[in-house]
Amino acid sequence: MKSLVNPAPPAPAGPPPPLTVAAEPRPGGRQRAAELLQRQGVLAVLVLLCVISSFLFSSFATLDNTRGITIQASFLSVVALGMTLVIVTGGIDLSVGSVFALGGVVAAWASQYGFLPALLLPLVVCGAIGTVNGLLVAKAGMAPFIVTLASLLGARGLLLALTHEGARTYLVPRGSAFQKLGGGAVWGFGYPVLIALALFGLGGLVLQRTSFGQALFAVGGSGDAALLMGLPVARTKVLVYTLSGLLAGFAGALNAARLSSGVTIIGVGMELDAISAVVIGGTLLVGGAGSVSGTLWGVLLLGVIQNLINQIGSLNSSYQSVVSGGFLIVVVVAQRYLSAARRGT
């Protein structure tokens, strides 16, 4: 870990790069190493941590424990997937925690009318909130930070209104198809885990292989340049906030199915967990660069840290946020120096 934090020494002054656009200078060994570390560093840390922990704790590398970690991580990961896309465009979505909770309550309420309402209604409500966020950011030109801060409050208010100020808890009918969506499992791995994996596969394809994904990078890299290139910047932004709302609401619905009820007090601070996971995963908060796989490793890393602190037992659970926060500092500082090393400055 130490080598990650050390600032890279200034690159030796080589011959000046050629001035033609076509002949990009070949990245040197150090730059390539920095790039690899930046891309795969989190995965390496995750694997290393898992290997060490399985030697230290006999109960770590068991199937049961793995199932536990993955089901815990699955809900946050779906929220963080949407957050990744928003952050790639240079935006941020602080409303996801409230929207997650709202989606759960709406799904639990709608589940009395059957499987489809329970799945679709939260998507409609939460997608609409995302669209409003997107319109305010893209069309009204307001700061994403503030727009989504307002919808953090607004969505929580709506949730409280729906539950009679949090006094009513809507239950998912026992044995319903919707409950099975959250509680069912294949080889012990819950459906939410499989759904999250599928969504990440899809998200990776969209980001890397579609013109929409390329537009996200372009908008995040430079909105003005993207406009000049003729990209539909406003539409891309509206879409990405809508997607974030949809994913947060869907994760909330899955969670409600898992818990068999719409819990009103969850999701507080979830936006910051999601942002942490995205940042740890190597997506730059300034936009224009990032990957969904990194986010997946980021979420898992946070989950493994939590699990380890539980394994140690004698440590109280407050250490989890201390370790997560410390880790976040190390990662972002390392990212910063790795980016500098990659540019060869």
Add this chain to the structure above:
Amino acid sequence: MTSFALPRGLDRPRIADALQRYGVYGAVLALLVFNGIFTDHFLTADNLRTQLVQVAPVVIVALGMALVIGTEGVDLSVGSTMALSGALLPLYLGYGLLPSLLVALLAGVVVGLVNGSLVALVGLQPIVATLALFVGGRGLALVIADGQLKQIENTDLLSLGTDSVLGVPVVVLIAGVLAALVAGLVQRTTFGRQLVAVGGNRKAAALAGLPVRRVLIGVYVICGVLAALAGVLATARLTASDPSSLGNLMELSAITAVVVGGTPLTGGSVRVLGTVFGALLMQLLHATLVTHDLHDSTAQMVQAGIILVAVYVARERRAR
């Protein structure tokens, strides 16, 4: 921009400008008038005193936040800093009020130094730099306090939260004095001018030879100390140190107060009096809605609407 229905000199940007400049004062006044007419026992000394005591910690934190936002930054860690100083406070109360107060405030200095260094020296975005201590700070507070709520028995400390001077609660006095000090800092000192210059255009400020890094670190340290002080005062008023709930969502309240008070998120200007009134507006609004039997949920949604309106108006002005 031309406008057809409005007389000369009252075009839209100018109205937006006036709204942004004076809207928050007008809104506070309107709320007071409304409550004077429609709410029993609202405009009484007792109720107003209660409102001011409740808003005082928010004002103190928001003052620091206004300075940070003035440099085009943001500090997410203020709530955790409050929890941290609140957790440290009872540890040294055995040696008297002053040592424990110093330790608690020192926590604010350290938090500010970490945040400021990450922003100014490492070059991280403020939101990322302060996110780490937002996540870790409260955990640290819980670790220090062993996850427990601690009753405060030191009478010197408790009197900070309950005493009044000439009918004005001490916490309100402290908030008022701090607001005056911060206003003076912004308007009358070199540091204040440098801060505004750094927020307006960091590159230009650096080229002009301003000590950009020192200014940035200084601003985050001031914000951290103010948050730590708010943590101390809130602990004194609650007569207990509760690291798990102290300062929860404070970053949002503080940012809201600053933004509603007319300080642009894009930096380059700090509205101190506006920030105080921004905090007052949100407090009075909440009190009004709740006394009129509107629920917390409605209050929250109205709050969200106010934030959006304030920022929309600010955007209008910038677009001119």
